[in-house]
Amino acid sequence: MTLQEEVHLLRRVPLFSRIDPARLKLLAFTSDRLVFAPGDVLFEQGQAGDAAYLILSGSAEVEIDTPGGRLVVATIHEHEIVGEIAILCDVPRTATVRASGELVALRIAKERFFTLLAEFPEMAVEMMRELARRLEVTTVRLREAHARDGRH
Amino acid sequence: MESSIFRYILRYSTPQQLYLVAVTVASYPFLFMSLELPKVIVNEAIDGKGPPFAMHLMGYETEIQTSQIQFLLMLSFTYLFLVLMNGAFKFHINVFKGQLGERLLRRLRYQLYERMLHFPLPRFRKLGQGEIIPIITAEVEPLGGFIGTAFADPMFFGGQLVIILSFIVLQDPLLGLAAIAFYPLQIYLIPKLQRRVNRLAMQRIQNVRRLSDHLGESVSGIVELRANDTTAFELARFTQRLGRIYAIRFEIYRRKFFIKFLNNFIDKLTPFFFFSIGGFLVIHGDLTLGALIAVLAAYKDLAAPWKEMLVWYQQKEDAKVKYGQVTEQFSPPGMVFATPAGGESAAAARLDGETVVNVTLVDEDGVRRLDGASLTLPAASHAAIVGDAASGKSELAMLLARLQEPTHGKLVVGGHDFAVLPPAVAGRRVGYVGANTHLNNASVIENLIYGLKHLLPAPGDGQDGARRGPRAAALDEAARVGNSPFDYGADWIDYAAAGVDGPEALRRRLVEILKIVDLDGDVYAMGLRGCVDPDIHAETAAKILRARGAMRSRIQDPAVAGLVEPFDKMRYNGNATVGENLLFGAPLDSSFDMERLAEHPYVQSVLDRTGLTADFIEIGRKVAETTIELFADLPPDHEFFQQHSFIAAEDLPAYRQLVQQAARGTPLGHEDRQRLLSLPFMLITERHRLGLVGEAMQERILAARHAFAAGLPASLKGAIAFFDEERYNGAATIQDNILFGKLAHGQAFAEQTIGGLIQDVVAELGLREMVIEVGLHAPVGIGGARLSFAQRQKVALGRALLKRPDILVVNEAVEAFDAQSQRRVLHNVLAESRGRAVIWVTNRLVAGREFDQIVVMKDGKVAEQGSFDKLAGSGGNLSRLLDVA
Structure with missing residues (x-):
């Protein structure tokens, strides 16, 4: 994949849709594009977070450690970003992310991510929207779980 | 002196x-x-x-x-x-x-x-x-x-002076006296003036010394200087020093040339009298013209040696001042001045008995660092000395290594009083590791065996056959001037001290020592990054080639196949730069600088012959265009320039102009074409993904690669080691030789996975020790700067252990290690030193039970002493120290 193709791909990602293509090109050029084999771990729960990953192709599973073992809580698809919480809040990784098939991701280093947010308020808004959506999903699930527990 | x-x-x-x-x-x-x-x-x-x-x-x-x-x-x-x-x-x-x-x-x-x-x-x-x-x-x-x-100059010129003078006196005594009439004045005046110059010269010397001290301080303190942003301050301080030297020098010049002026004036004063008084006498007929002219000529002859005498006098004064200044600095009070020789019989002494200490140490400010500290340790005991910074524990350690002398009191080890013990004994029988070890700018192995290099070779050792070799002549000359009579190139290593019988056993012992001080992993890594000359170490090279073969079959495994792109003479390597692809080898000397390949005439001729020059310039133009597009808005000091840009920030404007010029279709000058030509060499297709080196271009570069190798002139044959699957490459590291390829870009965990594979292959073929031996030859840099602080300390510890000292003094040397490694090293060192004494001075006592004795120091005295269990539970000083920790 050439840089140009990568930039086209990035433009399809909602988070980056409003960013100047020249900027995206710099982002693509200065970030590592990594290929993960099926089962490879992008990062491990509890580790310090140094980068966020944008899935360019393939999908990954988000697992968390529970007393009852590992639990898959979500699946991340193409064009989604993962691992941003640890770098936004400066907390250890809250979950483990594992490639479910062959996966290609753009690794965006922590500092780079912050400069992008600072330079492009649109991106920050988009980021907020995404986080809010995830919170919503989590809340719904929690409610469902409660309801299920109540039935037992 | x-x-x-x-x-x-x-x-x-x-x-x-x-x-x-x-x-x-x-x-x-x-x-x-x-x-x-x-x-x-x-x-x-x-x-x-x-x-x-x-x-x-x-x-x-x-x-x-x-x-x-x-x-x-x-x-x-x-x-x-x-x-x-x-x-x-x-x-x-x-x-x-x-x-x-x-x-x-x-x-x-x-x-x-x-x-x-x-x-x-x-x-x-x-x-x-x-x-x-x-x-x-x-x-x-x-x-x-x-x-x-x-002596020769005053003799020569003085003699000349006397002889010429006697000629003059013989011709006319009066005029002879007239010729030297002013000499007494000069002899009286010039030393007076010279004395002031001497004083200034002394000041100048002192100021220049301070200047160089300042320079030395700036070099060793450069980190502090930058970290505190004191460049401007230091420049001002430097300016002040330069100003002082300038003022002194200027004053010296003024006075020196005044002396010269005075001399010249007095010199010419004499002819003035000859002309006036002599002329008067000639006119009055009291003197013949011939006599006057003869005297004038004689006087002229006198002037030259007299001048030389004055020059000699100034030189003498200068030398006197310098000598005084130098010797003064090198005669400090309390100098231990023992001849280095004669240690052989003394060095046989052992320090393996009971240690009895009763000492007081007062520093130059009158502070009692040790105040009647009294301590008895049984033979071969392992003792930890703990205490706070003012407790005097470090000073005690220095005394035990005989690096300092006590002000009062006595140290007796194994019946030997340290006050009369030859320094050589302490240097050989005591191992000392301080808090911050300075390593010599040599290899790891040289630093490790440094502690064994005290076996004086027999004078003239190593030249039995050809006694009159140049080395022997050099030694004769050295002996004539009182220099060391020992051959630096001889074998100084005291194998017996290390408990081995020769170089081979010593190497094996070194590998053991590395394990004891927990440095084997680090040295192994250095070994992988090291190079081996296949002509000298053919066996090693052959083994590494076997590892390459093993590696090749490993990476056939589809799970890892994508992580490495092996070198193949017939294929373009997308994970290597264009330059590397063209050369397909590693430079052996500085003829081919990978960073400046485009400037090399032979590289240019290959590009011309294969018709690539124009295409490369075009690719270079596109690279420049993209770089400008990507980086134009960034501030020049942005880190991206260093990490990612093909063009340095300061060159960007020049390239921008160049690209605009090319876009307008203006033909480019030779220099501009050179600038563009240099850019494609840095491209890595898989990493940069600019799509500028397509398959067709890759084929053409391959052809150029073959042309490059085929046409390489004989003068450049030794400058490059081509990659050859069947041959060891002396210009590449061991790791690169095993891998024989490039790590693939953009493959997650490629480095870790392949690193692990290399380690497996090395272990399987039993090459680990060999790699460690190569690592032992890695240079440590100035003062050991290429090693980490902990690594330096480990080298020092290994050096001390290697000579199997009767007493090993470890003076706050391992504080910088992480707790686990500290514990491991401590355990290994104590196990290794069984039967020999260890004195372990530390701020943080880890694994106190490993020691026979814990000594707690407080205010320069021994506060308590005993086993760890006894002291720790007593509620005394040790338990308080442990609580704080």
Whole structure:
């Protein structure tokens, strides 16, 4: 994949849709594009977070450690970003992310991510929207779980 | 040291100085004959009437019966002979003077260095290396020049002066006296003026020393300097120092040239009297004109040697000042000055008995660092000494290693009183590791065996057969000037001290030592990054080639196949740069600089021959365009320039202009084409993904690769080691030789996975020790700067362990290790030192139960002593220390 193709791909990602293509090109050029084999771990729960990953192709599973073992809580698809919480809040990784098939991701280093947010308020808004959506999903699930527990 | 430079010169070179004076005196007759002869030739041979010819020479008169021509030729050839003789004398005297000066200088430098090595350690708190270095290197240099002339010059010029003067006096005593009438004035005045210059010269020396000390401080403190943003301050401080030196020098010049002016004036004053008074006498008929002219001529002859005498006097004063300044610095009070030799019998002493200490140490400010500290340790005990920073524990450790002397009290180890123990014994039988070890700028192995290099080789060792080799001659010369009589190149290693019987066993022992100090992993990694010359280490190279084969079959596994792109002569490697693809080899010397390949004439000729030049320039233009597009808005100091840009920030505007020019279709100049041509060489297709080197272009670069190798001129054959699957590449690291390819870009965990594979292959083939041995030869950098702090300390610990000391003193040396590694190293060291004493001084006591004895120090005294369990539970000092921790 050439840089140009990568930039086209990035433009399809909602988070980056409003960013100047020249900027995206710099982002693509200065970030590592990594290929993960099926089962490879992008990062491990509890580790310090140094980068966020944008899935360019393939999908990954988000697992968390529970007393009852590992639990898959979500699946991340193409064009989604993962691992941003640890770098936004400066907390250890809250979950483990594992490639479910062959996966290609753009690794965006922590500092780079912050400069992008600072330079492009649109991106920050988009980021907020995404986080809010995830919170919503989590809340719904929690409610469902409660309801299920109540039935037992 | 001798109190004055003349004493020094006489002590070490009286016979040579006498010889020099004798030769100088012997040269007089020839010199004067050669001055006289031209007159005889003109007056007697050319203008004379004969035969017989009268010859007046040196006061003798003979008559010679030959024809005039014969007489002329005879005298002319005599003249030629005298010229040759004079030249030969001068040549011999000058060479002898030079040699004498150099020999004495060499002796002086050696003595100064030797004294410095024996300074008491606190001396170094006051005298920085910035001061010591210029003293031994630059300051003593002019002394060498003076030493040769010390007696010969005054003898030569003084003699000349006396002889010329006597001629004048013989002709006319009065005028002779007139010629030297002003000498007393000069002799009185000039030393007075010179004294002030001497004082200034002294100040100048001191200020230059401070300047170099400042320089040294800035070099070693560069981190502090940058971290505190004090560049401007330091520049101001430097300016002030330069200003002082300038002022002193200026003052010296003024005074020096004033002396010169005065001298010249007095010199010319004498002719003034000749002209006025002598002229008056001639006019009155009291003096003949001929006599006046003769005296004037004689006076002119006098001026030259007199001037030389004054120059010599100034040199002498200068040398006197310098010598005084130098020796003063190198004669500190309390110097332990023992000859390094003679240690053999003493070194046999063992320090393996009971240790009894009762000492007081008062530092130069009068503070009692140790105050009657009293301690008894049984033979071969493992003791930890703990306490706070002011407890005196470190000072006690220094005393036990005999690095310092107690102010009062006694240290007795195994029945040997440290006060009378030869220093060599402590240096061999005690192992000391301080808090911050300085490593020599050599390899790891050199630093490890440094502690064994005290076995004095027999003088003349290693040259039994060819006794008159150049090395033997060098040693003879060294002995003549009192330098070390031992051959630096001989084997100094005390194998017995390490408990081994030779180099091979020592190498095995070193690998063990590395494991003990937990450094084997690090040295292994250094070994993988190291290079081996296959011509010298053919066996090693062959083994590594086997590892390459094993690696090749490993990476056939589809799970890892994508992580490496092996080198293949017939294929373009997308994970290597264009330059690497073209060369397909590693440079062996500086002929091919990978960063500046495009400038190499041969590379250019290959590009021209394969028709790539124009295409490369076009690719370069596109690279420049993209770079400008990507990086134009970034501030010039942005980190991306360093990490990702093809073009340095400061060159960007020039390239922008270039690209615009190319876009307009303006033809580019040679330099501009060069600039663009250099860019494609850095491209890595898989990493940069610019799509500029497509498959067709890759094929063409492959063709260029073959052309490059085929046409390589003989003069460049030794400059590059081509990649060859069947051959070891001496210019590449061991790791690269095993891998024989490039890590794939953009593959997650490629480095870790492949690193693990290499480790497996190395272990499987049993090559680990060999790689460690290569790692042992890695350079550690200046002061060990290429190693981490903990690694340096581990090397120091390994060095101390290697010589199997009777007492191992570890003085807060492992505090920087992480707790786990500290525990591991401690355990290993104590296990290794079973049967020998260990004194472990530490701030944080880990694994206290490993020690037989814990000694708690407080305020310069031993507060308590006993086993860990006894003290820790007692509620005393140790338990308080442990609580704080």
